[in-house]
Amino acid sequence: MALERLGKALNSALKKLARSGTLDEALIKEVVRDIQRALLQSDVNVRLVLQLTKKIQERALNEKPPSGVTAKEHVVRIVYEELTNFLGREAVPLEIKERPTILLTVGIQGSGKTTTIAKLARHLTKRGYKVGLVCTDTWRPGAYFQLKQLVEPIGVEVFGDPNEKDAVKLAKDGVDYFKGKGVDVIIVDTAGRHKDETGLIEEMKQISAVVNPHEVILVIDGTIGQQAYHQAQAFKEATPIGSIIVTKLDGSAKGGGALSAVAATGAPIKFIGVGERIDDLEPFDPKRFVSRLLGLGDIEGLLEKFEELSQETELKEEDVEKFLRGKFNLKDMYAQLEAMQKMGPLQKVLQMIPGLGYSLPDDAVKVGEEKLRRFRVIMDSMTEEELENPDVINYSRIKRIARGSGTSAREVRELLTQYNQMRKMFKNLDKRKLAKMAKKFGGFGGLGI
Numbered sequence: 001m002a003l004e005r006l007g008k009a010l011n012s013a014l015k016k017l018a019r020s021g022t023l024d025e026a027l028i029k030e031v032v033r034d035i036q037r038a039l040l041q042s043d044v045n046v047r048l049v050l051q052l053t054k055k056i057q058e059r060a061l062n063e064k065p066p067s068g069v070t071a072k073e074h075v076v077r078i079v080y081e082e083l084t085n086f087l088g089r090e091a092v093p094l095e096i097k098e099r100p101t102i103l104l105t106v107g108i109q110g111s112g113k114t115t116t117i118a119k120l121a122r123h124l125t126k127r128g129y130k131v132g133l134v135c136t137d138t139w140r141p142g143a144y145f146q147l148k149q150l151v152e153p154i155g156v157e158v159f160g161d162p163n164e165k166d167a168v169k170l171a172k173d174g175v176d177y178f179k180g181k182g183v184d185v186i187i188v189d190t191a192g193r194h195k196d197e198t199g200l201i202e203e204m205k206q207i208s209a210v211v212n213p214h215e216v217i218l219v220i221d222g223t224i225g226q227q228a229y230h231q232a233q234a235f236k237e238a239t240p241i242g243s244i245i246v247t248k249l250d251g252s253a254k255g256g257g258a259l260s261a262v263a264a265t266g267a268p269i270k271f272i273g274v275g276e277r278i279d280d281l282e283p284f285d286p287k288r289f290v291s292r293l294l295g296l297g298d299i300e301g302l303l304e305k306f307e308e309l310s311q312e313t314e315l316k317e318e319d320v321e322k323f324l325r326g327k328f329n330l331k332d333m334y335a336q337l338e339a340m341q342k343m344g345p346l347q348k349v350l351q352m353i354p355g356l357g358y359s360l361p362d363d364a365v366k367v368g369e370e371k372l373r374r375f376r377v378i379m380d381s382m383t384e385e386e387l388e389n390p391d392v393i394n395y396s397r398i399k400r401i402a403r404g405s406g407t408s409a410r411e412v413r414e415l416l417t418q419y420n421q422m423r424k425m426f427k428n429l430d431k432r433k434l435a436k437m438a439k440k441f442g443g444f445g446g447l448g449i
């Protein structure tokens, strides 16, 4: 989860609103102060924080809620809207219009370029594009092999030559090579020998001149916080075809500062990096991001993920429906757990469901891969009847299943508890209703208002 700490702080500010009896000026001011503190702790620029919170306070005190919306809901909505505007308002997706579309990535040393390129390749191949990667990093000896190793499992080809010393020549040869191969997208990785933006922009210009990119992507390390402003600003001034990816937003205390600083330059943030794995890249959509950050749930993100998954594993629409509605037996859970492992950690998936957010007890969502494997072993020792209708599993059956699977009665009961918890959690979710609600408000489930 990106900006987890900031999200928790903002969520608890809004929860204060939900818990208190009447909404008055003092309460609004207190909530605004909490929001201020949360943003400052995430290294958001002081001036930007003051501007933002002043606007929130003014609107919350002066605007009348439209009919059908409570005053509290209205304040939540204002916070949601203003934070969304703060981060750029609209999503600017990466577009692949021409074949091949050439993308050039730049960024200072260690910002996450090479990892991000592998993630981008994954993102694009999942959507049916054929991708070729060009390594022009002549600086670090291992660079070519690093990229190759990252994308080997997803079957993406890397052009490079660890013995060649001329980065510009490599860029040109690589692009020509993939043009000949008829790929849809060519992504060029560059060396990260720069520590500041001056050298970086110089190199970008040199390589741009030979590869003629459709888009230059600046990769910024999110852990540098509001300092990201200078990089983004210099980059924006240097190229009209630039977009930005902010990485390492998982676990960084300063991520909010980096994101807001980049947004303040007006340069479009297209993706964010939220982990080291190849799937840890998310298209950046301010609306969706803020609703998830506030713990309001992200039903659209979840549905999109299901959609992606169903393309990959041919998961049927009715399975997804069944899963969301909680009408599933142990056999379904078995299939869904497998599917969820492919989607990424369960925690991430569950956080996108409105109504769960942070309010869920940790141990209900933290199902490690190890545990999932054990669950499967246990299920293999169950009869068809037990898998179809887990309610028949009584004490003596538990003992038999534990014996058969080489586990303990406690572990079998743990599986059943997990099953019952999941069934209960998903039972109340009505896909259509939630999608409608999410559209209207960004989903208020997590707050209980």
Ligand SMILES: Nc1nc2c(ncn2[C@@H]2O[C@H](COP(=O)(O)OP(=O)(O)OP(=O)(O)O)[C@@H](O)[C@H]2O)c(=O)[nH]1
Binding pocket: 107, 108, 109, 110, 111, 112, 113, 114, 115, 116, 137, 140, 143, 190, 191, 192, 193, 247, 248, 249, 250, 272, 273, 274, 275, 276, 280
């Ligand atoms: N936690 C986390 N780590 C990341 C993320 N993106 C990249 N990293 C890590 O950051 C480190 C540097 O990543 P690279 O992709 O090698 O960075 P680079 O910009 O290509 O580095 P140079 O080519 O040496 O300039 C690696 O350890 C990555 O695993 C992210 O989104 N989250």
Ligand SMILES: [Mg+2]
Binding pocket: 113, 114, 115, 137, 143, 190, 191, 192
């Ligand atoms: Mg690199």
